[in-house]
Amino acid sequence: MTVPSARATNGIALLTVAAFLVTSLLGNGVAVDLVGGFVPARFSGAELPGALPAWVTPLTATLLHGGLLHLGFNMLMLLFCGRMVEAVVGPVGLVLLYILGAYAAALGQYLLDPGSTGPMIGASGAISALFGAYALLFGRPKILLAHPRIAALVNTLWLAAAWVGVQFLMGFAFIDMGMAIAVGAHVGGFLAGLAVVGLMTKHRPSAT
Numbered sequence: 735m736t737v738p739s740a741r742a743t744n745g746i747a748l749l750t751v752a753a754f755l756v757t758s759l760l761g762n763g764v765a766v767d768l769v770g771g772f773v774p775a776r777f778s779g780a781e782l783p784g785a786l787p788a789w790v791t792p793l794t795a796t797l798l799h800g801g802l803l804h805l806g807f808n809m810l811m812l813l814f815c816g817r818m819v820e821a822v823v824g825p826v827g828l829v830l831l832y833i834l835g836a837y838a839a840a841l842g843q844y845l846l847d848p849g850s851t852g853p854m855i856g857a858s859g860a861i862s863a864l865f866g867a868y869a870l871l872f873g874r875p876k877i878l879l880a881h882p883r884i885a886a887l888v889n890t891l892w893l894a895a896a897w898v899g900v901q902f903l904m905g906f907a908f909i910d911m912g913m914a915i916a917v918g919a920h921v922g923g924f925l926a927g928l929a930v931v932g933l934m935t936k937h938r939p940s941a942t
Contacts, residue, residue, distance in 0.1 A: 842922020
């Protein structure tokens with residue numbers, strides 16, 4: 735399959751890199767993270783003067799990163815998965831997946847730790863939705879069954895269980911290294927990607 739220009743994927747990547755450069759020039763990373771990052775406690779009643787409206791922070795948090803390594807890894811995953819997924823769902827579908835993934839990631843992190851006052855930043859939650867879509871679209875079913883719908887359901891459940899398990903293992907591993915991983919965000923984004931791309935492609939005509 736020939737991969738098209740992937741305008742939406744490239745546009746999201748360019749916007750994210752530009753935002754990183756601008757916020758780096760501002761200098762005070764902690765303040766910027768509090769203004770635009772997703773803070774779960776705000777949805778539990780906590781006030782944060784000067785911050786952007788809480789409802790928009792799941793999106794603005796995707797534009798903030800903790801450093802070049804954080805940004806570089808996320809952009810690598812975005813460009814790899816996004817281009818392939820966009821080839822199937824189109825640019826509008828890709829943007830919709832990314833936005834819904836960002837909000838699902840925020841919801842997942844909130845459910846995991848609703849009282850947290852630390853800002854969650856980074857695009858990895860939204861990118862997890864693209865990875866979930868990529869896994870469902872291009873991953874091979876682990877179990878072959880005669881009924882295609884049952885096989886698809888088993889494959890989806892397998893992918894979801896594997897991703898959730900990997901994220902919790904990563905979370906425990908990075909705690910020992912003094913690094914925090916937004917496990918809830920990664921899980922929420924991935925599950926949203928599975929669900930949304932499944933709906934997008936459910937009624938797509940088969941190629942002949």
